Amino acid sequence: MSSYWIPRLVIGAPQGRSGKTTVTLGILAALTTSKKLKIQPFKKGPDFIDPSWMTQVTGRNCRNLDSFLMTKEDVKRAFARGAFDADIAVVEGAMGLFDGVDIEGSGSTAEIAKAICSPVVLVVDATRMTRSIAALVKGFQDFDENVLIAGVILNKIARPRHENMLRAVIDHYCGIPVLGAIPKGQQFIIPDRHLGLIPANEDDELNLAVQKVGEAAGNYLDLDKLLEIAAGAKAIELDEPYISNISDDTETSQGLKPVVGIIKDRAFSFYYPENIEAIKDAGAEIVIIDALRDKKLPYINALYIGGGFPEVFAAQLQSNESLRSDINSAVEAGMPVYAECGGLMYLCQRLIYHGLAYDMVGVLPCDVQMVDKPQGHGYMIADVIDENPFFPAGAKIKGHEFHHSRVINLNYQAAKFAYRVERGFGIDGKNDGMIYKNVLATYNHIHALSVKEWAANLVNRAAEYRQIP
Structure with a gap:
């Protein structure tokens, strides 16, 4: 005590x-x-x-x-x-x-x-x-x-x-x-x-x-x-000490830190400080990426894209074609990506806002459309039902959702879902957590203190990807 x-x-x-x-x-x-x-x-x-x-x-x-x-x-x-x-x-x-x-x-x-x-x-x-x-x-x-x-x-x-x-x-x-x-x-x-x-x-x-x-x-x-x-x-x-006993210079067993990129800018600003700290505590180096200004993807081994208001900056996100292309290529090469809400929207084919369609990264088999009424609002509980890069089947993931966007033109034959929604709405009222290669994209915002295995799993996937020739 x-x-x-x-x-x-x-x-x-x-x-x-x-x-x-x-x-x-x-x-x-x-x-x-x-x-x-x-x-x-x-x-x-x-x-x-x-x-x-x-x-x-x-x-x-x-x-x-x-x-x-x-x-x-x-x-x-x-x-x-x-x-x-x-x-x-x-x-x-x-x-x-x-x-x-x-x-x-x-x-x-x-x-x-x-x-x-x-x-x-x-x-x-x-x-x-x-x-x-x-x-x-x-x-x-x-x-x-x-x-x-x-x-x-x-x-x-x-x-x-x-x-x-x-x-x-x-x-x-x-x-x-x-x-x-x-x-x-x-x-x-x-x-x-x-x-x-x-x-x-x-x-x-x-x-x-x-x-x-x-x-x-x-x-x-x-x-x-x-x-x-x-x-x-x-x-x-x-019951336990409140200061982490994991120092900032923690290294993986290979002697080098895996590098996790975090897109954090005016379009993507919804991050809990503990989530970023948990990634560091798990042994990763953090690199901040600006999706509006950075023209190239830096050297990273995994990518975390949080929520925000990508629709407000849709034209700027679309105009940064070189970064979108780099992220697309990294996903196709198997880089692990964890995306929440706004991040999911960014990974779709197109973002439709006020009647205009904007090209996004283009790795998920759907578009996303902004609407006037909330599509999901409140706490969320999801059961992990399918293999994915970050959570074992059978796990229960608590979080919350608050989005005015909805997934449309979804190719269900190409889509796989990691989650069955127990409480909340998710992507279609039944499913959430879209899987593509090593991407998991979800409307569910999680907190690292609630889903304690998430950060370590993300860093482990980054370390594995770093070792791929």
Whole structure:
């Protein structure tokens, strides 16, 4: 057993759209600038978008904590490993505090708060509410005795009299502090895109909006009281050490590291930090590839293509014909490739967006088309049913999907599937994980802490490919 302690907060809410992201970004920005603190941000759940903004604000890679994908011990280790050299950790929740995948609240923000022994600050949208807010807050305080609601932040306050009434009733009936009140008009809004919010690296102009919300947080929130609450968190007890004991200079038995290329750019930006770290820990060297700018494929032994918004950059991806040709040739030569969602789209024949068709890498026997409504949204469980480069038959793969693209013109005679979908949609409602030679392309986003054999298998396939004459 070992223990770990750091000041920490979980930012929760009674429901989605209460202002958690606004408030969390404001707290991060204010503590970073005015208090000069090193803040480790976390996001509850499998989201990629909010973490991109939290990373932008703090200068530290935001990490995800997810009790559906991870065991309780994995959540604790992921938290401790991510935050070990920070001054404070801040976790943004998702949906309502107690909302999960079942009536027990499995996978909820509350579960994360309990796992990491963190006090919770509740963000409440106070629109058209006065005394009733006390009933709401009191209900959250009493719902689970193991979740500490340590304070409230009021959002969308109408006027000073409104704020005074809310503060008085919370003090009288709930006995916890109001840590700030944000007036209407101070909300930080990131324009919606079909998957939610725009990633931070896609709109540089919005950095000014982040700066403004940080200034608003400094004006309207009690930062000192927030820090006091964070410092009151209890130590986390861990069954195992949280720092990897695999050094960065690990080599394979052949004495040379296999090289794994990762396409990471504006089109493909959805990567969990732990996935990349797991590949390094498994003994590989990482080479980052920009599919929009790099004209040739560098020397690599395997390729990992994550998710993102390839449709937004479809014309640029198509125009980089030399890189697409290199990837096609490498696939035909047997190079192992693992592709998720946007990566699957890139490997198809064509990508159809707003009525226009763009040529992609062209190794999978299908096209992909963007549509208005989500085709798959939520957690996913897949059973491995066929031989593939990365997982044994019989394995069960947990992950999540969120895509507005669908596979069309699929040649089922040429297609093989690694997965049968137990929960979720995948490629066609029944199957996911398209196999072509040593390619596995899937709509399922996995986390290395949930699918622990994935990184080692990827690196092993890379090492095998490196030895082919």
